[in-house]
Amino acid sequence: MLDPSDHFQTIDASEERYRLLVESISDYAIYMMDSAGTVMTWNAGAQRFKGYSADEIVGQNFARFYRPEDQHADIPRRNLRVAAAEGRFEDAGWRVRKDGSQFWAHVVIDRIVDASGRVIGFAKITRDITERKQLEDALRTSEQQFRLLVKGVTDYALYMLDPQGNVASWNAGAQRIKGYEEAEIIGQHFSCFYTEEERRAGEAEYNLDIVRQKGSVEREGWRVRKDGSQFWAHVVIDAIRDEHGELLGFAKVTRDITERREAQLQLDQARNALFQSQKMEAIGQLTGGVAHDFNNLLMAILGSLEIVSQRMPHDPRISPFLENAVKGAQRGAALTQRMLAFARRQELESGPVDIAETVSSMRGIFDRVLGPSVLVRSQIPSGLPAALTDRAQLESALLNLAVNARDAMPAGGSITVSAEERAVPTDAGGLKPGRYIVLSIRDEGEGMDEQTLARATEPFFTTKGVGKGTGLGLSMVHGLAEQTGGRFVLDSKPGEGTTAELWLPVAGDDAAPAPVTEEAGPPAFEPKRILVVDDDALVLLNTATMAEDLGHQVLEATSGKEALAKLRSHPVDLVITDYAMPQMNGGQLASAIETEWPHIKVIVATGYSEMPEELRGKFERLGKPFWSHDLKAAIERTFS
Structure with a gap:
């Protein structure tokens, strides 16, 4: 039979183990309070993070763990009332240590009742969660800041x-x-x-x-x-x-990124324009070089044909072929002029040109060349300022544009020639600020697609059949515009026709067409001692022969250096020199002659317009290719 005393000993041992367990816990403050909130027990955890020993706190009211403002608001007693009424109270808030420092506590208060259900006290468990709150606060602050950042x-x-x-x-x-x-x-x-x-x-x-x-x-x-x-x-x-x-x-x-995209598109357009400009410049350099060499060949051919024609009697079996050869060479000469125009190397005689009068004077040419199926309309206002350009080249450009417009309208149609003055306030599209005459030729033809339009001004590019075009018409117009300080613009879409705009600078207010004066008759003929200088042996032979046939005494030199040596040992009245020569060009030779022999006259022969500005007007210029009568006229002008 079990002894009752053993039962009570077992209970006492169990309670002792439970007490030891509670008192040894250091992470939680676990203690008992009576129904008024007076501390009755105290464990190690309570002492660790509240700072009171058991002797200091047992018998004291738990309200001292609250901040003064919480005590003033009667929060401690309110919490006990909630626990007593509901059985449990749980909260988190600031609590006060013995040293006055504060910590964030998680608190649970459970009521303790006796067998009759009467509240006899409370069990209180408190944990210091300050670090966790700091982390939560930091996270909450970070989230708020991020939210504000995103929102802002x-x-x-x-x-x-x-x-x-x-x-x-x-x-x-x-x-x-x-x-x-x-x-x-x-x-x-x-x-x-x-x-x-x-x-x-x-x-x-x-x-x-x-x-x-x-x-x-x-x-x-x-x-x-x-x-x-x-x-x-x-x-x-x-x-x-x-x-x-x-x-x-x-x-x-x-x-x-609309602005950035537009800026990129503009940059791409500028790059494309620069590429196109560089490409056209390179093509122009090549074209100009080819034209120069071709000019020399034509000079040799035309000169030789002229000399042969003069020295042989007319023979119906031979003469027609000579004339045919001359016409073929002349067509080649016209082709080189177009090539030089594209390369901006032909000689221009720029001056004020009345656009309305020029277009009006060409009506008859338009009618004959374009045919009855094409109607040409003119829309040029009165009082339009004069344009600064070469009239002969402008007429050729207009005719080229009109022919292209006609060819774009196989079934016929109308061509509208119009002009207006426009101002360019700042550098735009390669144009300097100033006033310009915009001469437009608009057709109702087939139009061009983007690929064709991009290549339209390239030399030798043509959409016409074989033998129906040289591909230099628009190139010549482009070169004329560039060389006169303007620009050439083509606008075209398939099925909507083409508009060609030739921008030409307005002539200055003080510019006026040069007055036409009666030229004095040529002076009496006197044979001259002439030194002919050219690095091309074929051209040198023809020029020397032409001069001899005109009755002059002729010396020959193949370079500027050789020419200077002959001038030091032979009396000479006139030097006829090619301009484009290696080592010393014709301009340099002419300047050296002017310095050492100022009495010697100089004629510079060239197919280019490349003579420096300071040499123009100082020396007579003879355009290549030339005939005997051109050479004779140049010599007479030099000694007039």
């Missing part, structure tokens, strides 16, 4: 989408860029920012599908504001997932 950003639209693509958040940048207030857009599907065409094509959902699969997508394209206007956007969409990989939604970043 105005250069980017930063917002969230739910898994279905509906707008879940909205920042100031989104409102500024897209125009929607937050209340207007939250809950709306983000496809409303896409263009109508992209919505029909399902572009918005397609992008979200990519993000679901790959995690992110980046796009550029047109997006639509609330008012319907469009902007060019750079867009990034990222998937947001929880720790288990479940999709929570999407983060979307949009930036308006």
